[in-house]
Amino acid sequence: MFCSTTSRTPSSKSPNNHQAKSLFRNILPITPSTSRFYRDQPISHPCNPKKTDILPIRYTKKFAAISQAACLILALAAPASAQILKITINDTIQPISAEYISRAIDEAHRRSAQAVLIEMNTPGGLVSSTREIIEKISSSPVPVIVYVTPTGGHAGSAGIFILESADIAAMAPGTAAGAAHPVTLIGPVQVKPDDEMNRKIENDAAALMRSFASKRGRNVESAESAVRESKSFTEQEALAGHLIDYVASSPEDLFRQMQGKTFKRFDGRPASLNLTGQPIVVFDMTLKEHILDGLMDPNIAFLLLAIGALALYVEFNHPGAVIPGTVGVVFILLAAFALNFLPTRFAALGLILGAFALFAAEAKFATHGVLTVGGIVLLTLGGLLLVDSPIPEMRVHLLTALAISIPFGLITAFLMTIALKARRNKVVTGAQGLVGETGVAQTALTPQGKVFVHGELWDAVASSPLPPGQLVVVRNLDRLTLQVDPLTATTSPPTPAPAILS
Numbered sequence: 001m002f003c004s005t006t007s008r009t010p011s012s013k014s015p016n017n018h019q020a021k022s023l024f025r026n027i028l029p030i031t032p033s034t035s036r037f038y039r040d041q042p043i044s045h046p047c048n049p050k051k052t053d054i055l056p057i058r059y060t061k062k063f064a065a066i067s068q069a070a071c072l073i074l075a076l077a078a079p080a081s082a083q084i085l086k087i088t089i090n091d092t093i094q095p096i097s098a099e100y101i102s103r104a105i106d107e108a109h110r111r112s113a114q115a116v117l118i119e120m121n122t123p124g125g126l127v128s129s130t131r132e133i134i135e136k137i138s139s140s141p142v143p144v145i146v147y148v149t150p151t152g153g154h155a156g157s158a159g160i161f162i163l164e165s166a167d168i169a170a171m172a173p174g175t176a177a178g179a180a181h182p183v184t185l186i187g188p189v190q191v192k193p194d195d196e197m198n199r200k201i202e203n204d205a206a207a208l209m210r211s212f213a214s215k216r217g218r219n220v221e222s223a224e225s226a227v228r229e230s231k232s233f234t235e236q237e238a239l240a241g242h243l244i245d246y247v248a249s250s251p252e253d254l255f256r257q258m259q260g261k262t263f264k265r266f267d268g269r270p271a272s273l274n275l276t277g278q279p280i281v282v283f284d285m286t287l288k289e290h291i292l293d294g295l296m297d298p299n300i301a302f303l304l305l306a307i308g309a310l311a312l313y314v315e316f317n318h319p320g321a322v323i324p325g326t327v328g329v330v331f332i333l334l335a336a337f338a339l340n341f342l343p344t345r346f347a348a349l350g351l352i353l354g355a356f357a358l359f360a361a362e363a364k365f366a367t368h369g370v371l372t373v374g375g376i377v378l379l380t381l382g383g384l385l386l387v388d389s390p391i392p393e394m395r396v397h398l399l400t401a402l403a404i405s406i407p408f409g410l411i412t413a414f415l416m417t418i419a420l421k422a423r424r425n426k427v428v429t430g431a432q433g434l435v436g437e438t439g440v441a442q443t444a445l446t447p448q449g450k451v452f453v454h455g456e457l458w459d460a461v462a463s464s465p466l467p468p469g470q471l472v473v474v475r476n477l478d479r480l481t482l483q484v485d486p487l488t489a490t491t492s493p494p495t496p497a498p499a500i501l502s
Helices: 023-027 057-077 095-111 127-138 158-165 195-215 220-228 235-240 251-258 287-295 298-317 323-341 346-364 370-386 398-424 430-434
Strands: 043-045 048-052 084-089 115-120 144-148 154-156 168-171 176-178 232-234 262-264 270-272 280-282 438-441 448-453 456-462 471-478 481-486
Touching: 084 095, 095 115, 095 127, 095 287, 115 158, 127 158, 127 195, 144 154, 144 158, 144 251, 154 158, 158 168, 158 176, 158 195, 158 220, 168 235, 168 251, 176 235, 195 220, 220 232, 232 235, 287 298, 287 323, 298 323, 298 346, 298 370, 298 398, 346 370, 346 398, 370 398, 438 456, 448 481
Parallel strands: 084 115, 084 280, 115 144, 144 168, 154 176, 456 481
Antiparallel strands: 043 048, 176 232, 262 270, 438 448, 438 471, 448 456, 471 481
16 A cells, blocks of 8 residues: 655646546646645655655555554454463362363354363263263364373373363373273262163263274273273373373473374364464353352262251241341252252261251250260261262262261250250240249238239239238239239248338
């Protein structure tokens, strides 16, 4: 648009610029006319000596500045395309993990990213969530790289399924993968299958492993042995057995080793990636996923269940407090939500309810803490057996169960004891609070008169005539009239009698 080299020519009227020229030349003359508003001269172009600019030089510079600013604004407003989208899985494989990986692959496709890098360190997880992740990786239009890291990490159980399903499988030095024997779940309940059912489950998992390991061109026999024989492999054993493609100390090292090498996509097409020097963009979980991922921890779920039960107990003993009841309902619902996705043993919930029954019995019967100890034992066992999983990371830890059960049992027994003692105490307010109280006859009771009780003057009816100043005891209250008897030596010792009003 603008020529890089310009020169000014002296202003002169062209001999060809005559009124007899064409209409176009009369309307848009090649050489602009000079006036007191326009002092700049036309610019000739070396590339075309007959072509001159019709805009003044100052307008040309302004237009160029505006064009450059517009281009800069458009460049900043346009969404940046991430070259490599990285996510980190450092937890068990469960529904939130599947949702996170699925959302990352969709986002990488939307951004036209070159690859998705999954840095993984997992002990395993649920079969249903693992299948969802494998299906998403297999159908991903963006190549997926699974990299087991850091040193000391592993891809256990469900992890090796995800590792073998990736377009590129890599491990860091000092990592391991394997031990993928399946444990089936029906809903939230773990099934203890017989031998025949166990063979069916094992064959199904082995077939799943063979299906995508062969598609990726990896060692099917070694991959299947991780399922049938629960074998585990170091990174060098996995590389030698052709279970993985690379051993790399870092993602950058992995990208350098991948440079110029082809790999097989799930549909059989060969592909290659040039990722050396490309930017890596971290794709994190949303706030919702962070919260739900924390709830999937069985220790957190058990803690929420215990706190919710204690809060509801406080609300039942203090109706109208509102806050304990609200906290109890919220915590129990959150615990129920988490346990719905975990392999929960409902028999363990029965042990937890039995623990509460023992705590209540301790407050009613004086057993000197025997029932409290029994309740703590039941609550601890209920916590340990609440989530039945083949991997320790998806079970309630012993330390967690003891840390919750012992303080919870002591606090519950203490609160129940206080509540029962309060119920056994004599009522000191209202009509029942007056029965058994002593007073003084202000007037002669023949049999009606006035008595002074609790700092108040009451109408009273005596069972026999009584003189003024006689100590009396209240036997009943009929509306606003007291029924009194004279205080005798056989009556329980009275409280100090108030002074008689004159």
